[in-house]
Structures are given as structure tokens and as C-alpha cells.
Amino acid sequence: MLHIIALPAVQAWAGLCQSGEDDWIPRGLELFLLLRVLRQAGIGDLWLRLLWRQRDPLAFGKAQAADLSMFAWLQHSISDSELDEFLRQAIARGREAPITLKDLEQLLTQWPSAEWCLVDFRARLDEVSSAKLKEVEQVARAWENIIPSEVVGGSEAKLSKLIIRTAIHVKVKWSTLQKLLFLDLLGHGGIYRESLIHVGNAYGFDLSVNMEVLAAWCLLLVKHNCQDHVGVLKRFLQHQGEMDRTVALFNALAASGKVETRWKFLAQELWETCQPQLSPVVQHQVFQVLHAGKCIGRF
Secondary structure (H helix, E strand, C coil): CHHHHHHHHHHHHHCCCCCCHHHHHCCCHHHHHHHHHHHHCCCHHHHHHHHHCCCEEEEEECEEEEEEHHHHHHHCCCCHHHHHHHHHHHHHHHCCCCCCHHHHHHHHHCCCCCCHHHHHHHHHHHHCCCHHHHHHHHHHHHHHEEEEEEECCHHHHHCCCCCCHHHHHHHHHCHHHHHHHHHHHHHHHCCCCCHHHHHHHHHCHHHHCCCHHHHHHHHHHEEEECCCHHHHHHHHHHCCCCHHHHHHHHHHHHHHHHCCCHHHHHHHHHHHHHHHHHHHHHHHHHHHHHCCCCCCCCC
């Protein structure tokens, strides 16, 4: 339904008509404008909160790149009147020529750093007690210190003890924020690929119905070259089609394809599977990612 009303809603809000002159609207800005319309109707808050965790660059204008987090940063950092003025300037300038990232930098007095999303994400964890945060960090360190039985020198006893001690507690007691922090710590730390597979089985991440958790888990699977878990990626893509999560996953697939060619075949397979259910805007962004990563056609 959102995709059906997207373009008319954006054009109506921005005072644009459907013509070639208005082709300048970047897809990220188009989505943000739509979300602003929806927020004013009282149903867009969740979408905005998901948007501001987006880290991966998307096509901006004809050939530039920008981060969707910027638009949510605007929403949370400046008043409605200031935001309206910024958008008016952007629309006026965009009608003259395609907007570039340099143009936007001149429009903004402050630009969120590359680590802004991560910092803001950690700030949200204030609602979790320090004891619970420490618990997450302890479990993450414990997994990083485990040498799995599949590796020479590994200990099956230590692995089993860690799983028995933590599995039920993580699945039942941990909040979504704790699980996301745990996955974030694993992503920035050092953990054996074999141990990561045990994490997924023990804590239920492979079968998670929380799309936010599953999205973070899928990125870890790709990062650690878990090609035999492509079924998890396929299930994730079939159950959601949001731009930030979908593009982030295909960015990871394309990056891994530069190191391991088989990821290119898997990316193409996943693209063919999920493409029909994606909105035209998301399809465009994913195709650009795959094309740039040489995951389309012969390679």
C-alpha cells in the first residue's frame, strides 16, 4: 500500500508535478518525504525509527551517495520549521540541476559522522541497566574466547558448558536491544565461523521472527562466509522488503562477492527470489548495488 501512494504523496507534499523536471528527487529523500507525510498522519514513527539506524550508502541524485540516516537525523535534531526550510531550499536547487552530496553539505550546518548511527544506537541502550549491558558484553567475550571443537585445539566441553549456561537465558530473558548489542559486539570482535554457527543454533537467531534481529544476524552470516546458511538469508528477504535492511544485506553480499565468487551467484539467486515482492524504489537501489558489485549477468 505504501508503494502505491508513495509518489503521489511525495509530489503533493513537495508541491511537484509528475514531469521530467522532478526526476532529481533522490530515492532516499523521496522515501523520507513519504515518511514525513505518514508521520503527520500518525503512522510513520516506527518507519522513522527504523530509518535512523540505516548505515549503508544509497544512490543519491544521478551518481552521488548519501546516508539515509541523515534524513532521520534532520527529523530528530531540528525543528519542523527548520526542516521545511531545508527541504524548500533542496527542492528549489534540485529543480535547477541534480542535487549532489556537496550541495547538501552546503545546506547543512552540521553533518552526522559515519559513526552517528552506532553512537545513537548505543544511546538507546540507556533504558537497559548497566548490569544487563555487562552481561551482554560477558557473553560476547565468552564466545570470542571459545575455540570450537571443529578447530584443532578446540574443546567440546567448554562449548557445551557455555551453551547450557546461556542459551535459555538469552532466548527468554534478553530484550531485543540486548540481542542487537550482542550481535553488534560479535560483528566488531573476533569469533570463529564455527562458533558463530553454534551461536545461531543455540540462541535461535537462525529462526528469529524479529526482523531487526534477523537482519543483523544475516549480515554476520555473510561477513563470516556462512554460504551454507543462504536459506536464512532467503527467509529474511521473503518476509520483509524495507529499503534499509534489504539494501544493507545486498551491500554485504556484493562486498563478499569480491572476495569469494560464489557469493555473486548466491546474491543473484537471492535477487531473483525477492525482486518481485520489492517496491520499484527498493528494486532500483538493490540493482545498483549488484551492478556495481558485478553480481549481475556474467562474471
